[in-house]
Amino acid sequence: MKIRIHRGTKEIGGTCIEMEARGKRIALDVGLPLDAPDDSDAHENLLPPVPGFREPDESLLGVLISHPHLDHYGLAKYVRPEVPVYIGEGAHGVMKATSPYVPNGSAFAAPHFIADRKPVEIGPFRVTPFLVDHSAFDAYSLLVEANGKRVFYSGDFRAHGRKSRLFEAMVARPPKDIDVLLMEGTTIGRTGTDEGFATEDELEQEFAQAFKATKGLHLVWTSSQNIDRVVTIFRAAKRTGRVLLIDLYTAVVLEATGRSNIPQASWDEVGVYIPHRQRVFVRDKGMFEDLERYKPNRVFPEDLPELASRAVMLFRPLTMGDHGVEAVLDGAGFSYSMWEGYLKEKGSLRVQRWLDGHGIKHRTIHTSGHASVADLKRLAAALSPRTLVPIHSFETGRFGEFFDNVVQKDDGSWWEV
Numbered sequence: 108m109k110i111r112i113h114r115g116t117k118e119i120g121g122t123c124i125e126m127e128a129r130g131k132r133i134a135l136d137v138g139l140p141l142d143a144p145d146d147s148d149a150h151e152n153l154l155p156p157v158p159g160f161r162e163p164d165e166s167l168l169g170v171l172i173s174h175p176h177l178d179h180y181g182l183a184k185y186v187r188p189e190v191p192v193y194i195g196e197g198a199h200g201v202m203k204a205t206s207p208y209v210p211n212g213s214a215f216a217a218p219h220f221i222a223d224r225k226p227v228e229i230g231p232f233r234v235t236p237f238l239v240d241h242s243a244f245d246a247y248s249l250l251v252e253a254n255g256k257r258v259f260y261s262g263d264f265r266a267h268g269r270k271s272r273l274f275e276a277m278v279a280r281p282p283k284d285i286d287v288l289l290m291e292g293t294t295i296g297r298t299g300t301d302e303g304f305a306t307e308d309e310l311e312q313e314f315a316q317a318f319k320a321t322k323g324l325h326l327v328w329t330s331s332q333n334i335d336r337v338v339t340i341f342r343a344a345k346r347t348g349r350v351l352l353i354d355l356y357t358a359v360v361l362e363a364t365g366r367s368n369i370p371q372a373s374w375d376e377v378g379v380y381i382p383h384r385q386r387v388f389v390r391d392k393g394m395f396e397d398l399e400r401y402k403p404n405r406v407f408p409e410d411l412p413e414l415a416s417r418a419v420m421l422f423r424p425l426t427m428g429d430h431g432v433e434a435v436l437d438g439a440g441f442s443y444s445m446w447e448g449y450l451k452e453k454g455s456l457r458v459q460r461w462l463d464g465h466g467i468k469h470r471t472i473h474t475s476g477h478a479s480v481a482d483l484k485r486l487a488a489a490l491s492p493r494t495l496v497p498i499h500s501f502e503t504g505r506f507g508e509f510f511d512n513v514v515q516k517d518d519g520s521w522w523e524v
Contacts, residue, residue, distance in 0.1 A: 140178070274486075317440060379405050
């Protein structure tokens with residue numbers, strides 16, 4: 108078996124790994140680089156030079172998407188539609204439902220669905236997905252076997268989320284005889300990442316304290332697709348006697364998971380408040396079916412004055428300037444729950460000016476979607492690979508400080524397992 112990493116040996120995001128055995132090939136992830144230009148028209152030029160992505164090539168048997176984050180699937184829409192795509196059913200459900208709402212959103216016409224620990228035969232390759240704990244919904248590590256070799260691709264994972272039992276099960280009963288471990292190292296080099304991160308349960312406590320200390324409406328800025336975090340916020344709101352107000356996009360995300368144990372717009376403790384700018388967006392796009400579906404739990408601007416002091420609202424930048432929200436910001440609180448690096452972006456600076464203009468102080472309540480160095484070590488020790496190849500990190504040159512048998516590779520170069 109041969110491997111070529113097209114992007115990821117010295118950066119986070121844009122991941123794409125090509126594998127070859129007996130003259131046949133597969134690709135793992137086709138991600139959008141983090142430094143891709145905002146102009147989506149230029150993204151197609153970033154598609155890795157994998158034979159079969161652009162032109163017919165019968166030796167390319169398929170693309171496997173580990174999870175629904177743009178830095179792992181964002182360029183897949185430029186791959187020829189004839190190339191088979193393999194992805195988790197839940198992950199694809201979220202992608203399909205939300206694609207009209209997000210820039211660069213996309214879904215696949217007829218994907219093949221993968222599931223936890225159910226092997227898939229793709230030509231000479233046998234691929235076994237392992238469901239993992241990550242901030243993306245329905246995320247997988249992938250064990251690829253061919254020509255008597257076994258390669259484990261970690262994808263993105265962590266051990267401190269609401270699915271931490273998956274990580275514990277992995278290290279307790281790991282796949283054996285791993286020749287190569289392709290392991291992410293997002294947190295290597297970041298301050299305070301060596302020993303561990305706060306758990307979602309610990310964040311729930313922090314949110315509950317913040318909600319109790321807030322006299323009025325409490326706004327929380329987080330990713331609607333970080334399902335673990337939405338669950339955490341919902342639980343903290345319920346503990347403090349508050350209703351969770353979500354926008355239309357978040358309602359669509361939660362419904363698309365297909366999981367009855369995840370908060371839904373139909374629940375008594377949840378309301379759907381649609382900011383003016385989102386109502387205009389829906390009208391212009393003609394997406395009235397989504398509006399109608401959540402009508403029973405709609406909360407309108409005139410309802411907010413009575414509801415604000417016992418509500419938590421998921422914030423999105425389009426909330427700014429909404430007349431209903433602007434009228435109930437007396438005594439409001441604000442929590443930020445995403446990677447702090449985003450706060451340096453122009454859009455975040457506009458939010459900060461908006462908060463300052465209303466005299467609203469904000470706090471950060473967050474934990475990483477990626478494994479700490481301590482948990483990276485636990486996985487590497489459990490799998491005990493003959494070779495560990497660093498990917499998905501800006502600090503791949505430092506892996507040798509933490510792990511055994513590290514061999515660093517370069518983007519674009521084939522190597523033999």
